[in-house]
Each structure stands twice: as C-alpha cells, then as structure tokens.
Amino acid sequence: xxxxxxxxxxxxxxxxxxxxxxxxxxxxxxxxxxxxxxxxxxxxxxxxxxxxxxxxxxxxxxxxxxxxxxxxxxxxxxxxxxxxxxxxxxxxxxxxxxxxxxxxxxxxxxxxxxxxxxxxxxxxxxxxxxxxxxxxxxxxxxxxxxxxxxxxxxxxxxxxxxxxxxxxxxxxxxxxxxxxxxxxxxxxxxxxxxxxxxxxxxxxxxxxxxxxxxxxxxxxxxxxxxxxxxxxxxxxxxxxxxxxxxxxxxxxxxxxxxxxxxxxxxxxxxxxxxxxxxxxxxxxxxxxxxxxxxxxxxxxxxxxxxxxxxxxxxxxxx
Numbered sequence: 449x450x451x452x453x454x455x456x457x458x459x460x461x462x463x464x465x466x467x468x469x470x471x472x473x474x475x476x477x478x479x480x481x482x483x484x485x486x487x488x489x490x491x492x493x494x495x496x497x498x499x500x501x502x503x504x505x506x507x508x509x510x511x512x513x514x515x516x517x518x519x520x521x522x523x524x525x526x527x528x529x530x531x532x533x534x535x536x537x538x539x540x541x542x543x544x545x546x547x548x549x550x551x552x553x554x555x556x557x558x559x560x561x562x563x564x565x566x567x568x569x570x571x572x573x574x575x576x577x578x579x580x581x582x583x584x585x586x587x588x589x590x591x592x593x594x595x596x597x598x599x600x601x602x603x604x605x606x607x608x609x610x611x612x613x614x615x616x617x618x619x620x621x622x623x624x625x626x627x628x629x630x631x632x633x634x635x636x637x638x639x640x641x642x643x644x645x646x647x648x649x650x651x652x653x654x655x656x657x658x659x660x661x662x663x664x665x666x667x668x669x670x671x672x673x674x675x676x677x678x679x680x681x682x683x684x685x686x687x688x689x690x691x692x693x694x695x696x697x698x699x700x701x702x703x704x705x706x707x708x709x710x711x712x713x714x715x716x717x718x719x720x721x722x723x724x725x726x727x728x729x730x731x732x733x734x735x736x737x738x739x740x741x742x743x744x745x746x747x748x749x750x751x752x753x754x755x756x757x758x759x760x761x762x763x764x765x766x
Contacts, residue, residue: 483762485520491752491760493534494741500559503741503750504544505760506532513546515561518746524561529553534575541599545585547573554587556601565601577616579625582640586625588613594627596642605642610634615656622682626666628654635668648684651676656698663723667708669696677710679725688725693717700740704747705765711737733761
C-alpha cells in the first residue's frame with residue numbers, strides 16, 4: 449500500500465481519490481482529512497475494536513472480515529460464513545459478532561482474529577447491536593423476529609417484530625433496543641428482557657437507526673420517496689423531520705461535533721445533521737457511501753463504499 453500526503457489546502461473533489469491511502473489535508477471549517485483504504489470486495493458494515501484500536505470491516509462477497517489499524521493497514525483477514533453483512537463489538541468478551549446473511553449464522557471472533565463461536569439463527573439475518581445491561585447481542589432476521597444471544601453464544605429470546613425488520617440500535621436511557629420495521633413503516637422499542645413496549649409510526653420504509661445521546665433521541669432514516677430523516681424521542685414522538693438527498697441509507701453519530709452522518713449512495717453524499725435537527729453540511733465524496741462507524745482514537749468517520757471502488761474512506765470533521 450502506498451501513502452500519499454498532500455499538504456496544500458484544496459477543495460474536496462472526487463477526482464482526488466485513487467488506489468492509495470490519500471490524506472487530503474485540512475480544509476476551513478467544513479474541513480476533513482480523508483483516507484482511502486483499498487483491497488475490499490463489497491465492504492458492508494464496520495465496527496470499532498477498542499482493545500486493539502482497529503476497525504473490523506465486513507468484506508461481503510469475499511466472505512471475510514478484515515481488521516484495519518489506525519494507519520490504514522489491513523492486519524487480519526478472517527474467513528467467515530457466506531455474505532457477512534453486519535458486525536458489532538462485544539466488550540465483555542472482547543469479540544466481534546459477525547452476521548453471515550446467506551449462511552444464517554452469527555460468528556464470534558476475538559480481537560486477535562480467532563473465531564470462537566458459530567451460532568445458528570433465523571433466516572437471512574442482517575443487523576446486530578449490543579445490549580450492555582444484559583450482556584447480549586440483538587440479531588434481526590428476515591423471519592420478522594429479533595433474537596437475543598448472550599456473550600457465550602446461546603440464544604435466550606426470540607421476539608416477533610414487524611414486517612421486514614432492518615436496523616437495530618440500543619437506547620441506554622430506557623434500556624431498550626429500537627428496531628426499524630421497513631415494510632410496517634414503524635419502529636418498535638423492546639426492553640432488555642425481550643418485551644415490545646412501544647410501536648412508533650414513522651415514514652415509509654425505515655431502514656436505519658442510531659441513538660443521539662445529547663438529546664436522548666433516535667434518528668430514523670426513511671427511504672419513502674421524500675428522503676427524510678426523523679428524530680424520535682424515547683416516548684415515541686417524532687420531533688423533527690429533515691429532508692436529505694436521494695436514497696438515504698445509513699446513519700451514525702459523531703460525538704465530537706454532536707451530529708449524525710447520513711449516507712446517500714445515489715447522490716454520493718454524506719449529510720451532516722446536528723442534534724437539533726438542522727441539516728448543516730452535504731459532503732460529496734464521489735463514491736457509493738453506505739455503512740459508517742466512528743473511530744474515537746482518531747476522531748474519524750469510517751465509510752464503506754461497496755460500489756466498483758470497493759474502498760473504506762476515513763473522514764474527519766474538523
């Protein structure tokens with residue numbers, strides 16, 4: 449892998465990206481330093497592993513997980529099941545949970561890159577998140593349910609949810625998970641014991657959610673033709689509806705600027721929205737942005753691009 453350093457102050461332009469790890473310097477207030485890491489095959493979900501200061505990337509069509517250090521070097525390539533799609537970190541056992549969609553299982557891999565468990569789950573699992581209060585992961589499947597699995601790999605609960613559930617995230621203030629049911633046009637809140645407590649109507653086809661701690665709300669991305677992001681409080685009230693670009697997909701919280709980042713593959717943009725619901729910035733990065741993950745040690749956003757570029761971009765909001 450080559451490294452190119454550019455110190456000149458320049459505008460962000462898609463033509464600057466190439467097959468190397470590029471640091472594009474710093475820009476005035478809407479400023480990012482950006483790196484492009486190559487060598488992936490349809491990268492999907494990304495998560496951060498704090499004990500080794502690396503990100504794990506689901507390399508879906510190669511059926512592997514890649515660990516990448518903060519310098520942008522791939523340190524481990526781990527064979528997993530067919531079409532790994534979503535991943536999350538389990539801090540109590542220092543492992544990554546990998547959802548293998550086409551083999552209908554979840555694999556646990558430690559921070560050294562060793563597989564320790566393979567857990568059979570429902571049909572076509574897609575998304576996963578960690579629930580710290582019960583030390584379990586929640587796995588969303590195409591069987592219209594959510595499975596809770598403890599850190600030793602045992603399925604403890606199977607919860608029926610809405611139609612075609614998509615993303616899932618944890619809300620610490622109420623100790624619940626939020627599940628986006630895309631074909632039911634709602635979000636369900638489920639407590640840590642597995643009981644559905646709220647069903648919240650949102651826009652059509654909610655596909656991604658994340659928690660915003662400073663305002664105690666969740667952000668819900670809707671692919672409903674109006675291209676909206678909705679902020680919803682823990683009581684289940686929609687407080688803000690923000691219009692973004694075409695085909696928004698995934699959302700991630702950036703704590704250092706108190707904003708959410710929303711990816712829009714069709715417009716090749718990342719949209720930044722502050723916690724009060726104001727769209728502040730649209731960043732054209734010239735690729736096909738999808739999943740995102742915040743890296744605290746470098747204060748960067750890692751973005752997977754599962755188009756022909758097959759890259760992971762790192763971007764820092766200054």
